[in-house]
Every structure is written in C-alpha cells, then in structure tokens.
Amino acid sequence: MRDVAIIGVSQTKFGELWEKSFRDLVVEAGVAAIRDANMVGDDLDAMYIGNMSGGLFVGQEHIGALIAEHSGLAPIPATRVEAACASGGLALRQAIMAVASGYYDHVMAAGVEKMTDVVDATPAIAAAADQEWEAQQGVTFPSLYAMMARRHMYEYGTTREQIAGFAVLGHKNGALNPKAQFQREISIDAVLNSTKVAEPLNLLDCSPVSDGAAAVIVVPADEAQKYTDTPVYVRASTQASDTIALHSRKSLTTIQSTVLASRKAYEIAGLKPEDMDVAEVHDCFSINGLLAIEDLGFFEKGKGGQAIEDGLIERDSDIAVNTSGGLKARGHPLGATGIAQAAEVTWQLRQEADKRQVSDVENGLTLNIGGTGGTAAVHILSINRK
Numbered sequence: 399m400r401d402v403a404i405i406g407v408s409q410t411k412f413g414e415l416w417e418k419s420f421r422d423l424v425v426e427a428g429v430a431a432i433r434d435a436n437m438v439g440d441d442l443d444a445m446y447i448g449n450m451s452g453g454l455f456v457g458q459e460h461i462g463a464l465i466a467e468h469s470g471l472a473p474i475p476a477t478r479v480e481a482a483c484a485s486g487g488l489a490l491r492q493a494i495m496a497v498a499s500g501y502y503d504h505v506m507a508a509g510v511e512k513m514t515d516v517v518d519a520t521p522a523i524a525a526a527a528d529q530e531w532e533a534q535q536g537v538t539f540p541s542l543y544a545m546m547a548r549r550h551m552y553e554y555g556t557t558r559e560q561i562a563g564f565a566v567l568g569h570k571n572g573a574l575n576p577k578a579q580f581q582r583e584i585s586i587d588a589v590l591n592s593t594k595v596a597e598p599l600n601l602l603d604c605s606p607v608s609d610g611a612a613a614v615i616v617v618p619a620d621e622a623q624k625y626t627d628t629p630v631y632v633r634a635s636t637q638a639s640d641t642i643a644l645h646s647r648k649s650l651t652t653i654q655s656t657v658l659a660s661r662k663a664y665e666i667a668g669l670k671p672e673d674m675d676v677a678e679v680h681d682c683f684s685i686n687g688l689l690a691i692e693d694l695g696f697f698e699k700g701k702g703g704q705a706i707e708d709g710l711i712e713r714d715s716d717i718a719v720n721t722s723g724g725l726k727a728r729g730h731p732l733g734a735t736g737i738a739q740a741a742e743v744t745w746q747l748r749q750e751a752d753k754r755q756v757s758d759v760e761n762g763l764t765l766n767i768g769g770t771g772g773t774a775a776v777h778i779l780s781i782n783r784k
C-alpha cells in the first residue's frame with residue numbers, strides 16, 4: 399500500500415442556503431479544493447461523493463453522474479457513497495483506499511447535503527434508523543440519543559449541565575468560524591432552558607438542519623510536495639459497524655463501532671489517544687460528543703462529563719475538541735460532515751485555522767458516525783509522514 403496525503407481542502411458556508419442549489423454547493427466546494435491543491439480539474443482521476451439522502455431531501459438520486467456533469471469533470475468515474483451521517487467519512491475512506499492501492503493517483507472526496515428544502519427533515523433523517531424496529535414505532539434520532547443520555551446519567555452520575563457543556567463548547571468555537579452555521583456563544587442556562595425536544599435533550603443540545611458541502615483532494619504521499627509545502631499525511635483510515643438498532647446493543651453508553659475503529663486507527667498509525675492534539679468528533683447531539691471523547695480513549699468511560707466541566711477539551715487544553723464548532727455550531731449537512739471534519743483538522747495542522755488555531759499541533763483525529771453508531775469512520779491525520 400502507498401502512503402496517502404491530503405493536499406487540498408475546502409468547505410462552503412454551512413447554514414440555510416436558500417440561494418444555492420444542491421449541485422451548486424458541491425461544485426463550489428470541489429472547485430475550491432482543487433484550487434487549494436494547486437491543481438486543475440483535469441488532473442483528477444476519480445471522485446467519491448458522500449450524500450445521505452438526496453432522494454428524500456431534494457428528490458435527486460444518481461448523484462455521482464450529476465456532479466461529474468455539473469462540475470465539467472465527466473467522464474471521470476464519480477461514485478456516491480452512503481452511510482447515513484457517516485457518508486462523508488466513508489467517501490474520504492474510499493478515496494484514500496483508491497490512492498493507497500495504486501488504482502488512482504489524484505482523487506477528490508466530497509460531501510454534500512441540502513436539508514432545508516423539505517418542510518420537515520425528521521422523517522428523512524429517521525430513515526437512517528432501523529425502519530421496522532425503531533422509525534415505524536415513532537422513534538427519532540433525538541429520542542434515541544435521549545435514551546443514551548439518560549442511561550449515561552444513571553450509570554455514571556453525569557449531570558445535565560455536563561452534557562449541555564458540550565454544546566456550549568461547540569458554540570464557543572463556532573463563534574470563531576466564519577463558515578459555521580451559528581457564530582454565537584450560548585450558556586449552559588440557555589441550553590437547559592431551550593425548547594424540549596426529547597427529554598433530557600433540548601433544542602440547543604441538537605445539531606441543526608443544514609445545507610452545505612465540503613471537499614478534500616488526496617494523492618500519493620510521494621507526490622504531495624509537487625503540489626504543496628504543507629501536505630497532511632493520512633496515518634490511518636478505519637471503519638467499523640455495529641447493530642443499527644439501539645435496543646440490540648449490549649450497552650447504551652458505549653458506541654462500540656467508535657471503540658473498534660479508533661483502536662485499529664491508533665494501531666495502524668502507531669499513535670495513542672494522548673498523541674492527538676485536535677479532534678473533530680461527531681456531536682449530532684451533545685451526549686454524542688461526550689460519548690465520543692470517552693469511546694476514543696481521551697477520557698475513561700464515565701469521566702467525559704467531568705472532563706467537559708473541567709475544560710479539558712477546550713482549545714488551550716491537551717486535546718482541543720471540535721475547534722470548528724462541531725456539528726452543533728458549524729452545522730450538520732449530513733453527507734458533508736465527515737469531509738468538513740477532515741478539512742478542519744487539515745487547517746489546524748497547516749496552521750491556517752485563524753482565530754481558532756491551536757498551538758503545537760502535530761496529530762489530529764476525525765470521528766464520523768452514522769445513525770446511533772451503526773457506522774463509525776475514524777481518520778488520523780498528521781504533519782509527520784511516519
């Protein structure tokens with residue numbers, strides 16, 4: 399296998415983007431990533447596009463060909479990748495594997511979702527749950543994560559304030575990110591007093607409904623210096639699966655796919671959780687951010703709440719989590735999220751994260767989750783090739 403490097407990244411602004419169409423968003427992101435890589439479109443050999451549900455959100459399927467045509471890059475092979483909210487992470491993984499194997503040399507991984515065109519996004523999002531055993535019984539993602547939150551509070555004494563603290567952190571960082579959907583700080587009280595969605599989770603515990611796209615260009619590591627002085631090396635790209643339905647799990651407080659994918663990633667990279675300086679983790683609901691920092695091994699199981707309360711994942715701490723604002727504040731256009739996470743870690747590693755830049759960054763991690771953890775994709779990125 400060949401080593402792989404990221405040489406270009408981009409993200410559109412995330413938010414309610416009425417003036418931009420689905421296809422415009424992904425082309426905008428793709429063109430910006432190609433420019434960032436100092437390439438031209440004709441240099442690309444293939445593209446992989448993460449998208450959860452173009453069909454339900456904008457009535458559009460056959461997304462690979464649509465994007466290849468609209469970007470003017472046809473006839474290059476363009477493949478849509480779907481794994482619910484982990485679609486972007488898996489598209490990135492497909493691109494990395496294609497380059498690592500030697501099948502292609504220059505590959506774009508993009509992600510896109512346009513969610514705000516439907517009146518109610520909830521049924522489309524719920525399609526990522528088990529239809530027979532969850533969605534058709536009226537269960538939605540906020541209620542699934544609410545059960546996980548309740549159980550964590552019961553088993554570990556985690557407080558409601560500690561869970562809310564993850565959303566507060568996201569908004570604090572998002573306030574510094576011009577591409578974030580929400581660029582304002584919030585307080586613990588604001589989270590606790592916001593509209594109830596599925597107890598104990600309130601509106602400000604939830605990631606929003608978002609439009610947006612992001613793109614990443616990957617090439618063989620040996621070629622990276624031809625395009626950029628600041629290549630970011632892919633040290634590991636892993637994926638694991640778990641039961642899609644929550645009730646089939648042994649535990650509601652551990653996302654086993656995260657544990658397995660991250661342990662494999664640390665092994666491949668030859669790095670440990672404590673070697674990570676920044677991490678973009680999947681906080682579709684505040685409790686999921688808390689579970690992530692435990693399941694990734696940054697903190698012991700049951701200690702995530704205290705870590706949040708003690709400020710141990712802030713920008714000036716040993717592990718700076720969700721410097722972009724995370725899904726909560728940057729926004730969560732489902733298929734774009736995994737790619738946007740890689741873009742943020744790349745900007746941090748290249749020292750290009752402006753006001754949210756963390757000092758002394760060498761290694762970073764992304765965790766992109768589908769559903770309640772049926773899929774987890776982990777990437778470890780570094781300024782060091784080995």
Ligand code: COA
Nearest residue numbers: 483520523539540580595601602604605606607682730769
């Ligand atoms: N965080 C912060 N503010 C939010 C928000 C969120 N998640 N969602 C909406 N808002 C704001 C809106 O900007 C709007 O503010 P304004 O009045 O100043 O313009 C206000 O709250 C009402 O917005 P509205 O669109 O009417 O909210 P809603 O009640 O329809 O939707 C949620 C709120 C929480 C139900 C919706 O954001 C949601 O479903 N989130 C979860 C998405 C999800 O499940 N993703 C996949 C995870 S697996």
